[in-house]
Structures are given as C-alpha cells and as structure tokens.
Amino acid sequence: MAEVILKDLSKSFGNDVGIADLSMTIPDGAFVVLLGPTGAGKTTTLRLISGLEKADAGEVWIGGRNVGSETPAQRDVAMVFQQYSLYPHLSVRDNLAFPLKSPILNTPADEIERKVAEVASVLQISHKLDNKATALSGGEMQRVSIGRALVRDPSIYLMDEPLSSLDAKLRTDLRVELKRIQANLGATLLYVTHDQIEAMTMATHVGVLNEGRLVQYGTPREIYENPNSLYVASRLGLPRINIVPADVFGGMPSGVTQIGMRPEHIQQGEGQEAEVQRVEHLGDQARLHLMLKGHAITTIADPHTTYTPGAHIKIAPKNPLCFDAEGVRIS
Ligand SMILES: Nc1ncnc2c1ncn2[C@@H]1O[C@H](COP(=O)(O)OP(=O)(O)OP(=O)(O)O)[C@@H](O)[C@H]1O
Secondary structure, eight states: OOOEEEEEEEEEETTEEEEEEEEEEEOTTOEEEEEOSTTSSHHHHHHHHHTSSOOSEEEEEETTEEOTTOOHHHHTEEEEOSSOOOOTTSBHHHHHHGGGGSTTTOOOHHHHHHHHHHHHHHTTOGGGTTSBTTSSOHHHHHHHHHHHHHTSOOSEEEEESTTTTSOHHHHHHHHHHHHHHHHHHTOOEEEEOOOHHHHHHHOSEEEEEETTEEEEEEOHHHHHHSOSBHHHHTTSOSSOOEEEEGGGTOOOOTTOOEEEEOGGGEEEEEEEEEEEEEEEEOSSOEEEEEEETTEEEEEEEOTTOOOOTTOEEEEEESSOEEEOTTSBBOO
16 A cells, blocks of 8 residues: 655636645555535545546655556556446456456456455345346445455555445445445545544544645544634534624633534533423433524434423533634634
C-alpha cells in the first residue's frame, strides 16, 4: 500500500468547479473519508487520483511517484463505484478472479482460488460463485464489485459510496468487515460516503469538501468536536447539530452571532422554556423535537421519557460551539 499526496489539484468542467486547489496527504494505511454535499467534488477527487480524469493543474503522487503521465492501470489503484460494473457474461467466480489474471499481476492459479474464496466468504457470496453475474440481486452485484477490488493489493482503494445500495443489515456487516480488512491489510483507502455512521466508525481521517475546496481535515473526533466552521459542524452528527441565533439563550461573548449545540449538549431542567413537538422512541434512547422561540431543536432523552407533545421543558446549551455571522468558528 502507499501514501497518496495531492498537491494544489484543480479541475473544472466548463464553468463548474470540480476541485479547486486541493492539497491533501492520505497517509499509508489510512482510511480517509471524504464528506460534502452533492457537487462538492468528492467523485472528481477519486477520478483524478485514479487517472480517469486529467487535472487542469496540480499533481497526484502515489507511493512517491508523480503519476501525472501514468494510465489508470499503471497507477495501480482499485476503484469501486456506487453502481456496480461487472462483466455480465462471466460467472461471479470469474468476475472476482478477473483482476488477478491481468498479465501485469500474473497470479498463480492456486493463489487466485484462495483469494476468490476468501473474499467471497467475507462478502457472503460464496454460494453464488457459479452464478452468472447477471443472475444476482442488486446488492449481490455490488458485493461482487467490492470483491473485485478486494482481491487485489493496489496502492490505494478508491471507493465511491460502495455500500449505499445495500440493505441496512448487510451494510452494517460490510462496514465492520471493510474496516477489519483495511486494518488487517494495512490498506490505504479513500472513501466517499454520505453515511454518518460509516464516516465516524471507519475513518482514521475525515476530509470535508465545500465547492471543490478542502475546508477541514482531521480525525472524525476532531471534526465532530472541533469543527472550524458552521458548514463543517453540520456535516457530521445525527441528528444534526442545532444552530440557533446567539441571543436565543443570551450570555454569549461579543461577535458570536450563532451557536451550535449537538443534541447531547443540551442541559435539561434549566434555561429557556421550550415546547415538546414530537417524541421519537428509538429503543436505546428517545429523541425530543422541541420548539424554542420559533427554532426547532432536537435533543436526546432517557428511553423511558414520559414527555409527550405539548409538554414544556427548560433547556440550556452545554459548551456550545460559537460562530460569527459568516459561520466561522470563534470559540
Ligand atoms: N463529467 C462532468 N462534466 C461536467 N461537470 C462535471 C463532471 N463531473 C463533475 N462535474 C461537476 O463538478 C462538480 C463536482 O462534482 P462531483 O461529482 O465531484 O461531486 P460529488 O461531491 O461527488 O457529488 P455527489 O455526492 O452528488 O456524488 C459538480 O458541479 C459537477 O456538476
């Protein structure tokens, strides 16, 4: 596996900015998750690293090589797309074996068989190895396309929402497996997701993109606990962080115009009186949806809470994040 360095990378499509001056180091063995809303430039970043797209400016370094003039094959990256891309006329076994049969790798037959069996087992598709790729459900096809990447030992795995088409149970299983595989192999991974739990549990690093720019890069905990802007604070956390004008609670230092409160950072029993709008019982906890001076606020409560809609509850922020009028974090 390898370290990947992006230096001042830019790519536009006509008037649309794909990526702007993106610099980022993906350490060898890191699991880096890219977060950002649609159009932020996540897929473009993966395509620039893989060589499917050519940068307007800047450099991509993989394992100490500037790969600007290399083809995708020479770059030795394994990419998994959101939508499966299989060879329909081949069996699942042959689809999985295909990357290992390339003349560059020249893998011995017994090694191919071992790897295919191992990956099929991890992805829970061993019983489908002799099926035609087309005789599979959508979720199974996606597992085969993940498997086609995992049989290889590339410089970096590039994955674009690989689990988004799977059902919840399989998604949870594969999330754990992917993380285990990455940790065991020491694999380097760049991974795009909109899924909060995937980002928090799998990533060693999270990069937050906004309109093609990297606006913060750090561990998931740093991004969650110490976001540098309101934009970044809103990217991680479910339920989302509550943002209210500073004067709703008052007592904030000058210059603070908005405060951010994670649902778990709201003190109950003191402060301003809010009205309960809705209570969601989730089993291990309850979510309270409150209204305070026209602002919707979500917080969490004991799973056996007896609050019902219409009840009143006093709340106060506990260590809120403070932002200025532009959304820049000021404390
Ligand atoms: N082939 C293309 N032709 C024209 N514009 C493109 C092309 N690829 C990307 N773009 C534009 O570049 C910007 C970034 O797109 P990109 O696909 O990288 O975003 P993304 O963060 O991956 O979004 P999503 O979450 O929807 O996949 C968008 O404005 C998009 O319209």
